[in-house]
Amino acid sequence: xxxENISHLDEVKPVFLxxxxxxxxxxxxxxxxxxxxxxxxxxxxxxxxxxxxxNLKVAEILxxxxxxxxxxxxxxxxxLESQVKKTxxxxxxxxxxLEKENDAPKQLPNLTLKIVxxxxxxxxxxxxxxxxxxxxxxxxxxxxxxxxxxxxxxxLMTQQYIxxxxxxxxxxxxxxxELKDGLDVYESFGTINYKYVLLSPLIVxxxxx
Numbered sequence: 001x002x003x004e005n006i007s008h009l010d011e012v013k014p015v016f017l018x019x020x021x022x023x024x025x026x027x028x029x030x031x032x033x034x035x036x037x038x039x040x041x042x043x044x045x046x047x048x049x050x051x052x053x054x055n056l057k058v059a060e061i062l063x064x065x066x067x068x069x070x071x072x073x074x075x076x077x078x079x080l081e082s083q084v085k086k087t088x089x090x091x092x093x094x095x096x097x098l099e100k101e102n103d104a105p106k107q108l109p110n111l112t113l114k115i116v117x118x119x120x121x122x123x124x125x126x127x128x129x130x131x132x133x134x135x136x137x138x139x140x141x142x143x144x145x146x147x148x149x150x151x152x153x154x155x156l157m158t159q160q161y162i163x164x165x166x167x168x169x170x171x172x173x174x175x176x177x178e179l180k181d182g183l184d185v186y187e188s189f190g191t192i193n194y195k196y197v198l199l200s201p202l203i204v205x206x207x208x209x
Contacts, residue, residue, distance in 0.1 A: 015122035015133075016074040016161070017067065017141045018056055020048050020087055023152040024110045025064035032105045040098055040108060047094040048113075051087040054079060059133045065145065069133065074119045077165045077173045084155050088113055088199050112153040113199070116144050119161040136189075143186045144194070151198050156182075159193040170195075177201045 022044065029037065048066050049058065054075055056068035075083070091113050098104055120137025137160075144158060155174075162170070170179070174197045183193045 010124045012121050012123045012135070013071045014073070015120060015135075015137065016056075016070045016072075017116075017118045017120070017138065018054070018069070018083070019065055019067050019116045019118075019141055019145065020091075021065040021114050021116065021145050023112045023114050024107070028105070028107045028111055031107055036103060037105055040105065043098060044091065044094055044111070047090050048087060051083075051090040053086055054083050067133075067138075067141075069122070071122070074161060074164050077169050080117065080157075081173050084115055084199070085202060087115065088153070088202055092203060114145070114149075114153060115155045115199075116141055116158075117155065117161050118144065118158045119164055140186070140189055140192070143189065144184070144192060147182070147184045147194075149182060149196055151200070153199040154196050155199060156194050156196040159195075162195055 029041075045061060045066065052068065054068075054070065056070050059067040059069050061067075095108060095111060099108055118137060118141040120135070120140070122133050122135040122138060125132050125134055140158075144156060147156065149156065173179070177197045177199070179195055179197050181193070182196055183191055185191050
């Protein structure tokens with residue numbers, strides 16, 4: 001690797017990470033002709049990006065997940081709740097709309113979303129003109145996508161994000177579901193505590209515009 005192609009790391013900054021991940025994506029791709037499915041995947045990823053009401057930046061698109069981020073103070077739990085509702089319900093509406101198309105794959109209704117939120121530190125570096133996020137907190141956010149939550153549609157907030165919010169605000173949030181405690185152990189990170197809320201209670205008869 002030519003070291004001249006990589007600039008120095010920028011200063012470390014606090015970062016808010018918001019990662020919607022499509023549950024059931026691998027099975028969907030494995031059981032669907034890629035040529036036929038790519039248009040549907042494209043529409044779903046675009047829907048997630050267009051749902052961004054917090055003006056977050058996109059760091060990466062990793063096949064079935066989109067890494068959004070913002071530098072500085074994290075959004076309040078109230079704003080996060082609004083963002084999660086927007087992302088999840090827009091995704092569900094798109095699924096319903098695509099289902100009506102004649103060439104829609106049978107596995108399409110099995111797709112749903114899980115969302116991971118984390119707060120930590122990040123640095124950036126430029127590699128051949130591409131701005132890249134660097135840091136252990138980004139790695140941790142990826143790791144937390146794999147957890148012991150049995151459901152397939154939920155919001156997971158690491159304790160690092162929860163610690164930035166007032167307890168009184170947490171108690172008034174997500175009243176349409178139940179805020180639960182969880183933890184998992186990850187190599188090199190140890191025990192990671194988090195709170196999570198199932199998103200399935202949001203699913204009511206959805207109007208397709």
